[in-house]
Amino acid sequence: MTQAEAPAKSNPGLFKRNPPIAGEAEAIEAAKNGDPEAFSKLYTLHKRRVYTLCLRMLGNVSEAEDMTQEAFLHLFRKLGSFRGESAFSTWLHRLTVNLVLMHLRKKGLNLVSLEETINPSEEDAPKRDFGSRDPVLASSVDRVALERAVGSLPPGYRMVFVLHDVEGFEHNEIATMLNCSTGNSKSQLHKARLRLRELLRENSDINLTEGEAA
Amino acid sequence: MALPEDINFDTLRPEEFERYLPDLFANGNGKVSQDPRLSKFLGEHPDCAALVSDLETIAAHARSLFKVSVDPSDKVWQNIQSKLQEGNTLEDEDEDLLPRSKQAELT
Numbered sequence: 001m002t003q004a005e006a007p008a009k010s011n012p013g014l015f016k017r018n019p020p021i022a023g024e025a026e027a028i029e030a031a032k033n034g035d036p037e038a039f040s041k042l043y044t045l046h047k048r049r050v051y052t053l054c055l056r057m058l059g060n061v062s063e064a065e066d067m068t069q070e071a072f073l074h075l076f077r078k079l080g081s082f083r084g085e086s087a088f089s090t091w092l093h094r095l096t097v098n099l100v101l102m103h104l105r106k107k108g109l110n111l112v113s114l115e116e117t118i119n120p121s122e123e124d125a126p127k128r129d130f131g132s133r134d135p136v137l138a139s140s141v142d143r144v145a146l147e148r149a150v151g152s153l154p155p156g157y158r159m160v161f162v163l164h165d166v167e168g169f170e171h172n173e174i175a176t177m178l179n180c181s182t183g184n185s186k187s188q189l190h191k192a193r194l195r196l197r198e199l200l201r202e203n204s205d206i207n208l209t210e211g212e213a214a
Numbered sequence: 215m216a217l218p219e220d221i222n223f224d225t226l227r228p229e230e231f232e233r234y235l236p237d238l239f240a241n242g243n244g245k246v247s248q249d250p251r252l253s254k255f256l257g258e259h260p261d262c263a264a265l266v267s268d269l270e271t272i273a274a275h276a277r278s279l280f281k282v283s284v285d286p287s288d289k290v291w292q293n294i295q296s297k298l299q300e301g302n303t304l305e306d307e308d309e310d311l312l313p314r315s316k317q318a319e320l321t
Binding site for chain 2: 035036040043047048051052055056064065068069072073076088143146147150161165166168171182186188189191193195200
């Protein structure tokens, strides 16, 4: 069994988010028996969720579409091993996460040693000073600005941030997926948030400057 | 680094706080600002309090990120259909994507 087929671990947060979908169980059984219409229905039911997840993790439309394609091809091949021990959407979610991680490894992003291999260069690394109080971030963050900032994070930071803060995985789960220590996962998440803070502050400075110029 | 059990929160210095912050966030369900052990320290160090506030804001807003989900383009399904018709579902490729040790660990 490959990592992409690893059964979903118990995660109440994820199960809560993934209630059964009407007609899904029948479609799964029919698709297991080779019914192309049923597989098409599974694609229709889950394409948005899978694609959005890929997009969050990769931050790139083209790659996200490629990985969506891979995820469903993998699903087609492995559907027979789905035994309904977790919600199908949870199983597919984890399958997709694992495929994206394998894709990144294949590309040369060594997630085994996050700290050494995907730490950004010194000038890109989040500054370690506290900075001064910023009233913009203290109250509210513009969603679009934050999404843009997440998209510009180095891949390793973005991966841990998306898995933990957006997807709700625990550090121990992330550590298992990325084959690193929980301490490393915590550290990467912290650095990702620090970097986001910097990016958002820079963004608010730019907006302020533009506003003053106007 | 793991959070030491014998931290003296009354004499905590900003640089120590910064070092412990990843664990403080992880251990306190992300609510460092509500940790009673830190109330005095954060009150005395407004820059640290601002940092905590900002990081909590970022984490809180992350939950609502990407809520606007979008469909992949039609070509994704076309490609899937095409691959399925060719009988090419990458059966031979994905087994080698992970180190063997990792594959064994996850089976």
